[in-house]
Amino acid sequence: MHPSTPKAPSEHSLAVAWRVALRMMRAAVLGSALAGGAAREVNAQQATTESYQVLLKDGSIAYGRLVRQDADSVVILGLTGRIAFARASVRQVQAAGLPHARADGSTEYWLPDPMASRLVFAPTGRTLPKGEGYFADHWVVLGSAAYGVTDDITIGGGGLLLPESKFWFVTPKVRVLSRDDFNLSAGVFLAGWGSDGTGGIGYLVGTFGGSPDGNLTVGIGNGFAGSRTTKDQLIMVGGERRVSRRTAFISENYFTTGWADALVSYGMRFMGERLTFDLVFVSTASGVTFPGVPVVGAGFRF
Numbered sequence: 001m002h003p004s005t006p007k008a009p010s011e012h013s014l015a016v017a018w019r020v021a022l023r024m025m026r027a028a029v030l031g032s033a034l035a036g037g038a039a040r041e042v043n044a045q046q047a048t049t050e051s052y053q054v055l056l057k058d059g060s061i062a063y064g065r066l067v068r069q070d071a072d073s074v075v076i077l078g079l080t081g082r083i084a085f086a087r088a089s090v091r092q093v094q095a096a097g098l099p100h101a102r103a104d105g106s107t108e109y110w111l112p113d114p115m116a117s118r119l120v121f122a123p124t125g126r127t128l129p130k131g132e133g134y135f136a137d138h139w140v141v142l143g144s145a146a147y148g149v150t151d152d153i154t155i156g157g158g159g160l161l162l163p164e165s166k167f168w169f170v171t172p173k174v175r176v177l178s179r180d181d182f183n184l185s186a187g188v189f190l191a192g193w194g195s196d197g198t199g200g201i202g203y204l205v206g207t208f209g210g211s212p213d214g215n216l217t218v219g220i221g222n223g224f225a226g227s228r229t230t231k232d233q234l235i236m237v238g239g240e241r242r243v244s245r246r247t248a249f250i251s252e253n254y255f256t257t258g259w260a261d262a263l264v265s266y267g268m269r270f271m272g273e274r275l276t277f278d279l280v281f282v283s284t285a286s287g288v289t290f291p292g293v294p295v296v297g298a299g300f301r302f
Contacts, residue, residue, distance in 0.1 A: 051109055052076060053096040056089055063096055063109060094273075098212060100245070110245045112212035113269065114301035115276050117146065117154060119238045119252040120265065124217045125183035125207035127154045127175045137161075138297040146171065152178070166194035181210040189221075199225035201234060213242040217252075232258040246271055250280065261286055265295070274301040 052066040054074055062085070064078035074085045074093055096109035115134060117126045128134070128148030136144045136158075144158030156171040173187030184206045192198040203221030216239040223230035238252030248269045255262040267280030276299040281292035 051096040051099055052093060053109065054085060054090055055092040055094070056085065057091045058089070063099075063107075066093070069093055108245055110212065110242065111271075111273055113240065113242075113248065113271055113276070114274050115269070115271075115299045116212070119217060119240065119250060120267070120278055120280050120295060120297060122217070122219065122236050122238055122252045123171070123173055123185065123187060123203075123205055124215070125175070125185045125205050127152055127173060127183075127185060132302065134299050134301045136297060136299040138295060144169075144171075151175075166196075168192060168194075169200070179210075181208065183207045197226060199223070203234075205236070215240055232256040232260075240269065250278065265292070267295070275299070276301075 051063055054062045054064075054076060056062070062076060062078060062083060064076035064083065067075040067077050067082065069075070070087070072087055074087060074090050076083050076085075095111065097111040098109065099107045100110055102108055115136070117124055117128050117134075118136075121138070128146060130148045130151050133145065133147035136146075138144075141161050142158070143161045144156060146154055146156030148154050152175040154171075154173045154175075156173070157169060159165065159168040169189060169191035171187065171189050173185050175183060175185045177184040184204070186202075186204050188200060188202050190198060190200040201221040201223050203219050205217060205219035207215050207217045209215035217236070219236040221234045221236075223234060234254060234256055236252060236254050238250075240248050240250045242248045248271065249266070250269045251264075251266045253262060253264045262285040263282065264285055265280050265282040267278060270277045270279075276297075278295070278297040278299075280295045280297070282295055283290070283292035
């Protein structure tokens with residue numbers, strides 16, 4: 001017997017993937033066309049509530065809403081009024097997140113989740129801002145990266161970090177509706193082993209909740225392999241709930257419209273300004289013994 005020659009990536013696979021995603025995208029765009037004008041008008045009237053922190057070269061930190069920054073000065077609006085700093089005295093100006101009252105009456109600022117465009121594995125309806133991206137790793141051997149081409153288009157991909165592995169995947173995602181409290185995106189998860197066949201999922205995913213403290217994400221997708229599509233749809237329901245400045249409860253759960261056994265997960269995300277660390281346990285609804293199979297992941301936002 002002679003070894004089989006690897007097949008070139010199937011054009012049918014790519015076509016099927018994009019047909020599934022574009023079919024969902026057309027439905028989403030129709031809805032956004034009805035609501036988009038009103039949403040833009042509302043957004044234009046709302047002032048930002050985001051706070052900034054000004055780190056000074058002497059080590060002190062000031063908080064407030066950013067009024068202006070230029071080559072000469074940085075001006076914020078703090079609790080005591082407008083404060084101006086000479087630019088030469090400022091080391092860094094960065095988003096401080098939303099203010100939260102402590103038990104003693106003081107205020108601390110919670111930065112948004114650096115990995116807000118994904119849950120553990122699943123995408124959210126949010127996209128990465130233009131020019132920003134992240135690296136992520138799960139179980140040490142599964143690596144991925146994503147980058148914001150525009151504010152509405154994110155391109156990602158990855159594979160197994162093993163010497164002989166040929167497993168790869170790409171994850172383009174396009175946001176089709178953006179509001180303060182809702183983001184809707186369409187995308188494709190396309191994977192393969194070298195050039196020998198491809199498959200994946202075309203999906204539509206929406207994230208409810210504009211606050212970084214909590215959100216709900218719901219997605220639906222059609223699987224495909226080569227030119228064949230699956231009969232049932234895959235449904236994902238997940239979310240994140242902040243419990244402190246640097247920790248959040250996170251979950252993503254899957255089931256099909258054929259009502260096969262559900263795959264459930266729960267765990268914690270620990271976060272800094274750019275780094276995250278996930279510890280999640282995965283099980284089936286009727287199967288694995290508590291607490292479940294551990295999944296360890298880390299991410300770095302750039």
